[in-house]
Amino acid sequence: MNSNTQGLPPTLSRFIRSRQSEYPEATGDFTSLLSAIALGGKLISRQINLAGLVEATGYTGRVNVQGEEVAKLDDWSNELFIDLLSETGLVCAIGSEELDRPVFPESGAESGKYVVSYDPVDGSSNIDVAAPIGTIFSIYPRKSPSGECSDADLLQPGRNQVAAGYILYGSSTIFCYTTGQGVHAFTLDQTMGEYHLTTPDLKFPEKSNVYSTNEGNSGTWLMPDRQWVNYVKENDPDTGRPYSARYIGALVADFHRILLKGGIFAYPGNTTNPEGKLRMLYECAPMAFVAEQAGGAATNGTTPILDLTPTGLHQRSPFYIGSKREVDLVGAFHGTT
Numbered sequence: 229m230n231s232n233t234q235g236l237p238p239t240l241s242r243f244i245r246s247r248q249s250e251y252p253e254a255t256g257d258f259t260s261l262l263s264a265i266a267l268g269g270k271l272i273s274r275q276i277n278l279a280g281l282v283e284a285t286g287y288t289g290r291v292n293v294q295g296e297e298v299a300k301l302d303d304w305s306n307e308l309f310i311d312l313l314s315e316t317g318l319v320c321a322i323g324s325e326e327l328d329r330p331v332f333p334e335s336g337a338e339s340g341k342y343v344v345s346y347d348p349v350d351g352s353s354n355i356d357v358a359a360p361i362g363t364i365f366s367i368y369p370r371k372s373p374s375g376e377c378s379d380a381d382l383l384q385p386g387r388n389q390v391a392a393g394y395i396l397y398g399s400s401t402i403f404c405y406t407t408g409q410g411v412h413a414f415t416l417d418q419t420m421g422e423y424h425l426t427t428p429d430l431k432f433p434e435k436s437n438v439y440s441t442n443e444g445n446s447g448t449w450l451m452p453d454r455q456w457v458n459y460v461k462e463n464d465p466d467t468g469r470p471y472s473a474r475y476i477g478a479l480v481a482d483f484h485r486i487l488l489k490g491g492i493f494a495y496p497g498n499t500t501n502p503e504g505k506l507r508m509l510y511e512c513a514p515m516a517f518v519a520e521q522a523g524g525a526a527t528n529g530t531t532p533i534l535d536l537t538p539t540g541l542h543q544r545s546p547f548y549i550g551s552k553r554e555v556d557l558v559g560a561f562h563g564t565t
């Protein structure tokens with residue numbers, strides 16, 4: 229696709245519209261939906277840049293359904309996306325990390341063709357220290373024919389996703405998404421309020437000897453994960469070991485680094501929480517869709533994440549994602565071939 233005027237790369241809206249014409253059945257609805265999510269990212273980005281000045285830091289004093297303290301920005305961003313998605317009239321069900329139960333917008337009960345799940349602020353504990361955070365989103369087609377949607381519309385296997393992606397709020401704001409036709413990354417020009425295409429068709433690089441995990445928990449991990457982490461730290465230059473460790477504590481940021489530089493992000497289960505910490509619907513599945521589209525992989529140790537069907541809105545899963553070679557290596561420790 230040609231660059232925009234003044235030599236600038238194409239904007240996100242122009243890029244999505246140009247892709248839309250590749251699908252003869254496209255009506256523009258999907259473009260509107262993605263644009264609403266992208267707008268949410270711009271507003272969150274602005275809010276974060278002013279964080280300390282507009283009381284966006286700190287906690288609400290509330291604890292969410294998962295027992296986690298709710299940051300003010302979690303609440304604000306969650307409401308923002310509910311409003312933006314409801315306004316489109318295209319969404320019949322919304323799932324979010326910050327919602328006890330799904331929301332079924334009235335505006336989308338009849339016309340809503342899509343179901344959207346999201347983590348409005350991933351890596352919340354980074355907000356107060358001005359470290360990177362993100363938003364993760366996942367879009368499915370509606371399952372129920374008409375009338376009000378139900379939980380069944382939300383609880384679909386990851387392979388049913390029609391789009392997924394994330395917005396990284398780091399030293400720059402990056403919107404990265406896939407519709408199953410590769411992974412494309414856009415950078416927000418804050419002065420113009422536009423995302424511009426910076427990396428079309430992202431692929432994991434060949435080199436991959438970086439591991440990203442909260443190793444402080446390794447004493448409670450199960451044996452395959454402990455053996456894996458010991459293995460990557462051994463000294464064997466022929467196999468690129470020891471690996472380097474990088475951990476930001478926000479999945480979006482850690483994943484984005486791995487997508488660009490190669491490696492693996494792992495959040496294993498442990499003896500008290502065999503399902504780990506990260507949630508299938510709005511963390512694991514969307515990132516897994518992006519990873520597979522970028523030539524990588526994502527599993528729960530043995531099974532591709534996209535082949536699993538969550539049984540609840542907040543269901544958790546052990547999570548390994550990144551360069552295929554690295555995810556296969558973990559799989560070997562877990563007994564897959």
Ligand code: AHM
Binds near residue numbers: 325477
């Ligand atoms: P959050 O969405 O409530 O912030 O939690 C998810 C985050 C991930 O982004 C990150 O990888 C992980 O939790 C960090 O957890 P820990 O602090 O246990 O390392």
Ligand code: MG
Binds near residue numbers: 325347350479511
């Ligand atoms: Mg999260």
